[in-house]
Amino acid sequence: MKLIVGLGNPGREYKNTRHNAGFLAMDILADKLNVEMNRKAFNSIIGKTIYKGQHVLLMKPQTYMNNSGEAVRKAINYYQLNPQEDLVVIYDDLDLSYGQIRLRSKGSSGGHKGMKSIITNITTQEFPRIRIGIEKNPLILTSDYVLGKIEKENLPAFKLAVEKAALAAIDFINLPFDKVMNMYNKKEADD
Secondary structure (H helix, E strand, O other): OEEEEEOOOOOHHHOOEHHHHHHHHHHHHHHHOOOOOOEEEOOEEEEEEEEOOEEEEEEEEOOOHHHHHHHHHHHHHHHOOOHHHHEEEEEEEOOOOOOOEEEEOOOOOOOOHHHHHHHHHHOOOOOOEEEEEOOOOOOOOHHHHHOOEOOHHHHHHHHHHHHHHHHHHHHHHHOOHHHHHHHHHHHHHHO
16 A cells, blocks of 8 residues: 655645645645545544556545554554655655755755655655645745745746646656656756
8 A cells, every 4th residue: 555645734724825735735645546535544634546446545534644654653653654665745845946846765854844744654764755845935934934825926826836746756656766756856957
């Protein structure tokens, strides 16, 4: 089974904020895979499907960003998954420009509290991730910035990155992550 997790915050007030890039990618992913994300399990909204013979669990933790790891740990333990091979996490990244995505097979949280929670809860930082650029604004307090809405002029690039992240997650289902990384990180360099 492959576990694809999109990070964000539940609630209408957070719906189209920068910090909910992972949730937005999950919505696109669910649509592309024709999966209804309408069940609750593991403190999350989930959807299950089989894609090209592979069982897939889509997950949007409802624990709020800073406690995302609790939900991820529950799903990993329940299905006895290997995070290095079976998990990918999609989330926002201040260090990437709008329109960019970056795939990594492991690494630190980079200051992202949702990722820090996951690393703490599953006791490893060796798992694939797809980062979506939300471009830092040094004039705004980070906590206010990530919970703010995308500016109109940045919306097309942001939406494109969210779409690319969803496509990368689909490729992750049946391809080794190293190959997916090479495909998408190369595209980024070529853009």
